[in-house]
Amino acid sequence: MSEKTFTYADIESHKTRDDLWMVVHGKVYDVTKFVDEHPGGEEVLVDCGGEDATDAFEDIGHSDEARKVLDDLLVGDLDASEKRKSTKAAPTAGSEISSEPASAPSFVTILSIVLALVAAYIAYTKYM
Ligand code: HEM
Structure with a gap:
């Protein structure tokens, strides 16, 4: 069975009492005949x-019975691109570039500074 997919643009045109569609968990339901x-x-x-x-559906805490009713009303799937839109923006590759804090100076840096100081001291004692 090939399931149709719909965008919100499609679904939005069915929002009257006599032609009523809605999305629940990424599936599209035609609830027109269930309204009464x-x-x-x-x-x-x-x-x-x-x-x-x-x-809205989940907040009410609908029963399993209500979920079974949904099965009968299914008309298709929400288009994959819409699903992506409705969920929080997925982290893009590269958004987590390791940004190490300007951490403590490395051992090499400290050694260089110490050597420079020693050299300066030697030079100072030698030429003064
Ligand atoms: C197409 C989707 C829906 C179906 C198939 C559905 C089905 C049902 C069913 C079978 C019940 C009886 C209690 C139960 O079995 O849980 C019920 C109750 C209820 N539904 Fe829905 N429902 C749908 C959507 C909604 C939505 C979107 C709302 C919005 C708030 C809603 C609000 C309620 C409320 C407030 C009750 C409780 C009524 C009472 O106990 O007095 N339902 N629904």
């Missing part, structure tokens, strides 16, 4: 029409 039966009332569904209703 929804135990939570039609208004909340129409409010989420054409949008991602995942949070």
Whole structure:
């Protein structure tokens, strides 16, 4: 079975009481025929029409029964590019370039300074 994919632009055109789609967990559902039966009332569904209703759906703590109803209403998948948009920007490669703090001077640096001081001291005692 080939599943259709939809963008939000597609879904947004179905947000009326008589033609109502919504997205739950990245899937697209046509809830038009369920509006009358929804135990939570039609208004909340129409409010989420054409949008991602995942949070609203989960906040209510819908039962397994409600999830089974969803299966019957499925019309397709949310387009992969939309999924990427809705999740937080993925860290891009290179965003974690190791930025070591200007750390303590290395052993070589300290040795160079000590040697320079010793040389300066020797030069000072020799020529003064
Ligand atoms: C297409 C998606 C949805 C389906 C299939 C669905 C289905 C159901 C079902 C079967 C119930 C009865 C209780 C249960 O079994 O959990 C219910 C209750 C409820 N639903 Fe939904 N629902 C959907 C979306 C929403 C959305 C988006 C909201 C928005 C807030 C919502 C709000 C509620 C509320 C408030 C109740 C509780 C009603 C009560 O106990 O008085 N539902 N829903």
